[in-house]
Amino acid sequence: EAAVTQSPRNKVTVTGGNVTLSCRQTNSHNYMYWYRQDTGHGLRLIHYSYGAGNLQIGDVPDGYKATRTTQEDFFLLLELASPSQTSLYFCASSDGTVSNERLFFGHGTKLSVL
Amino acid sequence: GDSVTQMQGQVTLSEDDFLFINCTYSTTWYPTLFWYVQYPGEGPQLLLKVTTANNKGISRGFEATYDKGTTSFHLQKASVQESDSAVYYCVLGERSNMGYKLTFGTGTSLLVDP
Numbered sequence: 001e002a003a004v005t006q007s008p009r010n011k012v013t014v015t016g017g018n019v020t021l022s023c024r025q026t027n028s029h030n031y032m033y034w035y036r037q038d039t040g041h042g043l044r045l046i047h048y049s050y051g052a053g054n055l056q057i058g059d060v061p062d063g064y065k066a067t068r069t070t071q072e073d074f075f076l077l078l079e080l081a082s083p084s085q086t087s088l089y090f091c092a093s094s095d096g097t098v099s100n101e102r103l104f105f106g107h108g109t110k111l112s113v114l
Numbered sequence: 115g116d117s118v119t120q121m122q123g124q125v126t127l128s129e130d131d132f133l134f135i136n137c138t139y140s141t142t143w144y145p146t147l148f149w150y151v152q153y154p155g156e157g158p159q160l161l162l163k164v165t166t167a168n169n170k171g172i173s174r175g176f177e178a179t180y181d182k183g184t185t186s187f188h189l190q191k192a193s194v195q196e197s198d199s200a201v202y203y204c205v206l207g208e209r210s211n212m213g214y215k216l217t218f219g220t221g222t223s224l225l226v227d228p
Contacts, residue, residue, distance in 0.1 A: 004157075031213065031214060033215070033216075035218075040123075040220060041220060042120070042203060042218045042219055042220040042221045043158070043203070043218040043221075044218070045215060045216075045217070048213065048215055050213045050214070056212050056213055056215070058215065059217070090157050090158075092157070094214070096213070096214040098209075101146060101148075101163070101207055101214070102160045103150075103158075103160070103216060105156075105157025105158050105159065106157055107155070107156060107157055108157055
C-alpha cells in the first residue's frame with residue numbers, strides 16, 4: 001500500500017504568520033498534489049507537481065506557494081497566512097500513468113489561522 | 115477548465131435501502147471518471163473507476179456507470195449497511211500538456227441508520 005505522510009497533523013498560527021506544510025511519499029510516484037478541504041466545497045486543488053523541480057498551478061493557488069525538492073518531498077508554503085486559509089489540507093501522490101491513475105492520500109493537516 | 119457538479123450534499127438512509135448518487139461533468143477532454151470515499155479521520159481513497167460509457171465499474175457492492183450523452187455519472191448500491199456511512203466524491207480526471215490532475219465534486223455525506 002502506498003504511503004503518504006504529512007506533517008504536522010495540526011498547526012495553529014496567527015494572521016500574517018509563516019507556515020510550511022510537509023508531505024513525503026515513499027512510492028516513487030511521479031505526481032504529488034496539495035488539496036484543501038472545506039465544508040461545501042469538497043477538495044480543491046492548490047498546486048501539483050510531476051517531478052522534482054516541477055510545479056503546476058491548481059484551481060485555488062492564491063496565497064500559496066509550493067516546492068518539490070525531491071521525488072519524495074512536496075511542501076506547501078503560506079507566507080502571510082490569513083483566516084480564510086483555515087482548512088484541512090491533504091497531500092496525495094500518484095503514478096499518473098493511464099494504467100495507474102489512483103491517488104493515494106495522507107491523513108491531512110488541520111491548519112487554524114487566528 | 116474541467117468541472118464536476120455533485121448536487122446531493124447529504125443523504126440519510128436506513129440499512130438495506132437503495133443508494134443512488136449522481137454527478138454531472140464538463141470537460142473538453144476524454145473523461146476519466148472515478149468515485150472516491152472518505153471515512154472520518156482519513157484521507158479519501160479510491161472506490162472505483164468508471165472505465166467507458168455503458169461499462170460498469172464494480173467494487174464492494176457499489177456500481178458506477180456514466181452516460182456520455184447527458185455527461186452524467188452515477189454511483190449506486192442495492193443494499194447499504196451502516197459501515198457505508200462516509201462521504202462520497204465524484205471525480206473527473208484530466209490529462210493535458212500540464213500533466214494529470216483530478217477535480218473533485220463537493221461530496222455527498224451518506225449516513226446509514228442501523
